[in-house]
Amino acid sequence: MNKTVLDLWVGLFVIAGIAALLFLALKVGSASAVKASNSYEVIARFDNIGGLKPRAPVKSAGVVVGRVADIGFDNETYEAAVTLRLDKRYAFPKDTSAAIMTSGLLGEQYVGLEAGGDDQMLKDQDRIFLTQSAVVLENLIGQFIYGKAQEGAPQ
Amino acid sequence: MLRQSIENLGNRTIQGVWRIGFAARFFLAVLLHSGTAFRRFGLTIREMYFTGVLSLIIILVSGLFVGMVLGLQGYETLQRFGSESTLGTLVALSLVRELGPVVAALLFASRAGSAITAEIGLMKATEQLSAMEMMAVDPIARVVAPRFWAGVISMPLLAALFSAMGIFGGYLVGVQLIGVDEGAFWSQMKSSVDFEQDIMNGVIKSVVFGIAITAIALFEGYDAPPTAEGVSGATTRTVVTSSLVVLALDFVLTAFMFRGIS
Numbered sequence: 001m002n003k004t005v006l007d008l009w010v011g012l013f014v015i016a017g018i019a020a021l022l023f024l025a026l027k028v029g030s031a032s033a034v035k036a037s038n039s040y041e042v043i044a045r046f047d048n049i050g051g052l053k054p055r056a057p058v059k060s061a062g063v064v065v066g067r068v069a070d071i072g073f074d075n076e077t078y079e080a081a082v083t084l085r086l087d088k089r090y091a092f093p094k095d096t097s098a099a100i101m102t103s104g105l106l107g108e109q110y111v112g113l114e115a116g117g118d119d120q121m122l123k124d125q126d127r128i129f130l131t132q133s134a135v136v137l138e139n140l141i142g143q144f145i146y147g148k149a150q151e152g153a154p155q
Numbered sequence: 156m157l158r159q160s161i162e163n164l165g166n167r168t169i170q171g172v173w174r175i176g177f178a179a180r181f182f183l184a185v186l187l188h189s190g191t192a193f194r195r196f197g198l199t200i201r202e203m204y205f206t207g208v209l210s211l212i213i214i215l216v217s218g219l220f221v222g223m224v225l226g227l228q229g230y231e232t233l234q235r236f237g238s239e240s241t242l243g244t245l246v247a248l249s250l251v252r253e254l255g256p257v258v259a260a261l262l263f264a265s266r267a268g269s270a271i272t273a274e275i276g277l278m279k280a281t282e283q284l285s286a287m288e289m290m291a292v293d294p295i296a297r298v299v300a301p302r303f304w305a306g307v308i309s310m311p312l313l314a315a316l317f318s319a320m321g322i323f324g325g326y327l328v329g330v331q332l333i334g335v336d337e338g339a340f341w342s343q344m345k346s347s348v349d350f351e352q353d354i355m356n357g358v359i360k361s362v363v364f365g366i367a368i369t370a371i372a373l374f375e376g377y378d379a380p381p382t383a384e385g386v387s388g389a390t391t392r393t394v395v396t397s398s399l400v401v402l403a404l405d406f407v408l409t410a411f412m413f414r415g416i417s
Contacts, residue, residue, distance in 0.1 A: 029348040
């Protein structure tokens, strides 16, 4: 067996394998966007989070600025406590509002942040007070039918 | 009659337990002697040529075709919901998480695992292993350990190549043939495939499969009865056992890894 030729083939095989791994890492996947070290967490409370899930994106002006880190239930106020992990590069004013939105009609749900006008910025473990719950389709349809029924009712 | 069958059952159970014990001792011996596989790395490289490089063709071609079929079938279903732009996500996630490691492992078991068993079984049948022992060469260190590490190193590389090739196949069919938007294909894929959660877990899976397949193949070869019939039976058992073990391990690993994700 010719040793050098064999080594060459194995070398090519290893290089191709590593190249495939790199292709998967760089072109196919993306690292978990926000690392714990360069991020800060803020808490927002919602009456209803709809179908929001952990790791859902947090977007501001359509740009992903963080991820949903944790979703809990507050048994005293009966609200959902959503922890948002935001990238340290982006700072938001204290009176920023958070809303749960849906991308497309049936797409995944995400948290949308709308910056306010305060000169104080949100810090780690701060709370976002202005929140808007998820739109629940059933409630919307219910309201629509109720409204129609009112319209048609004889005065 | 009844007594005979009970005796048979007991005998087979004892044989099975004995084999498991021997397999564990064998696996331990391979790990203990694996220093040789790294000190004389030339031996391992030689085995990597036989297990890895020679498996390349079947792995690459199957990967390409699996990806192309995923592209076709995925498009058929997704376009009913008007979400054919997520085709990239479907192809990439199913390949990286499941099909890449598992199908590559099944192919590896039948291509390389059977060859390892046949080779070692025949070495035993022709008393080459005994001859080595005579010359004070430990056959586990000289023959078995390099093959083990070659398999363990080759398997993740083969699985990665399979996945990459499959994604390329999905791209060929989805974007070039059917006409899904190229930008949407790649960006949707990139935004929903996570490096740690999906790709690294796929790599971990393929490493585990590599260990399982090579260990089974080596053990079956080493344990094969030294006859032509014995070697052929051992080769068959390698393919059947390692395929079943890969599928079972895949279920267990998936249950552990992807429980937290929606």
